Amino acid sequence: MSRRPQPDDPFRLRSLRRWYEVAWIVLGIAPPVVSVLGDPGATTFWSIGLAAALALCRAAVSERPARPPLPPHVFLGALVLGMGALALVRGDGAALYIVSLPHFWLLTGSPGRAIAAGTAAAAATVAGILRHQAWEAQQFAAGNVVFTLIGWAAGVLVGLGVVRIVEQGDERARRLGTELEAARLRLAEAHRLRGATEERERLAREIHDTLAQGFASIIVLAEAAASGLAADPGRTARQLLSIEQTARENLAEARVLVGAAPQSGLAPGSIAATLRRTLDRFTEDTGLPVTAELAEVACDPPTRIALLRCTQESLANIRRHAGASQVAVVLAPAPGGVELEITDDGKGFVVADSDGFGLNGMRRRLAELGGELRVTSSVGDGTRVLAALPTDGRA
Structure with a gap:
């Protein structure tokens, strides 16, 4: 009509x-x-x-x-x-x-x-x-x-x-x-799907960097405690205490992820003190000596969380894959930002052949803040991880 x-x-x-x-x-x-x-x-x-x-x-x-x-x-x-x-x-x-x-x-x-x-x-x-x-x-x-x-x-x-x-x-x-x-509806749906995908990736990265690492530590400590229960009761007691502490930290991280607790991700104190506690826990759990040079660097909470997660992921990789005898960690200011360097003398790997979730997660986390991750390694020569982040408001 x-x-x-x-x-x-x-x-x-x-x-x-x-x-x-x-x-x-x-x-x-x-x-x-x-x-x-x-x-x-x-x-x-x-x-x-x-x-x-x-x-x-x-x-x-x-x-x-x-x-x-x-x-x-x-x-x-x-x-x-x-x-x-x-x-x-x-x-x-x-x-x-x-x-x-x-x-x-x-x-x-x-x-x-x-x-x-x-x-x-x-x-x-x-x-x-x-x-x-x-x-x-x-x-x-x-x-x-x-x-x-x-x-x-x-x-x-x-x-x-x-x-x-x-x-x-x-x-x-x-x-x-x-x-x-119709175009508006398609665009809204695309934005919704993109937001959902980004949120899934963020949650997967957080779970990998917190809960998964904690559970891995609990498994390793539990196996060590079980094997040394009769031979070294004192060391076993310390390992059991570490297991309890890791489990409590995992519970706190889980509450943060589901929104039942304030989303801080960090204990009070400077980033240097936070990394020091993480390294001490690593030495206590693995027995590997860590040489640390941690400068007092002023940075905002997102930068502190990124540096902590990079440290935790690197230490977890060293524990599981490197077979290293010593580890070195350096936190220092850089022009317009801060740099975190973690090296080990382990067996190394071919960087081009590595496509693990942990390294990719670190790269994405740093990229969201305007930083970058550089990994240098070769078979038999150890590994060097360098995280660089801006602290001058460019992020």
């Missing part, structure tokens, strides 16, 4: 209507008045009166809610009768009819009613012209009648063409609106 023009159609913009109303007054209403000025008689009286009545009726048609309007169909009825009456009084009316054609399309609301109103006005104008010529016993002059009929045909064709253009424009607008809404 085709769409009928409504009062808010694009071709009925208020400013254009006002200009058209001015043109209608100047070209349609004023000429009959100007042409009879100075001529006495009933023709002058009726011409001026009918023209003034049509102008007042048009002025009463308003679309402003605060002003009670004259219904458009009342004005159109008055316009049809007025054009017929002027044609009857003056014997012409083609110009007024042609200038008035847009009214039928602007005020009726549908092509069918517009054509019907335009046809009625053309019939009234032609009838008035013919009747006037009969009363005045004038020879039939076809000019006004022909131009009225031409104006009627042109008005029908142009009006239908404009309605068709508007319908096509509205259809394009609806289609574009539908496509835009």
Whole structure:
């Protein structure tokens, strides 16, 4: 079903209507008045009166809610009768009819009613012209009648063409609106999926760097405690205490991950003191000596957490894979940031062949803060891990 023009159609913009109303007054209403000025008689009286009545009726048609309007169909009825009456009084009316054609399309609301109103006005104008010529016993002059009929045909064709253009424009607008809404929904879904993926990756990284490392430590300590239970009860007791402490830390980390505890991830104190406690625990659990040079570096909590997680992951890799005899850790300020270097004298590995979750997680964590991770290693020559992070607000 085709769409009928409504009062808010694009071709009925208020400013254009006002200009058209001015043109209608100047070209349609004023000429009959100007042409009879100075001529006495009933023709002058009726011409001026009918023209003034049509102008007042048009002025009463308003679309402003605060002003009670004259219904458009009342004005159109008055316009049809007025054009017929002027044609009857003056014997012409083609110009007024042609200038008035847009009214039928602007005020009726549908092509069918517009054509019907335009046809009625053309019939009234032609009838008035013919009747006037009969009363005045004038020879039939076809000019006004022909131009009225031409104006009627042109008005029908142009009006239908404009309605068709508007319908096509509205259809394009609806289609574009539908496509835009579909694109918006796809974009929102993509953002949702991306957010969910990033959150899963973050949780996986946190679990790997905290709970998984803690459970791995508990397993290693439990195996060591079980094997040395009879031979070295004192060492076993210390290992059991370490197991208890690691389990408590894991429980605290689990509460942070599920949102049941404040998300701090760090014990109070400087990053140097935090790393010192981590290294002492590592030495106590593994027996490996650690040489540490830890400078007091001022950094924000996200940077402290990143440095701690990099240290924990590197120590866990040394414990599980390196077979090292000694470890060195250096924390030092760098231009615009801080650097953490962890080295061991273990068996090393081929960095290009390593695609483990731990190294990739460290790289992503540092990249989120504007830092980078560099790993240097070769088989038989140990491993060097260098984490660099900015502390000057660039992150």
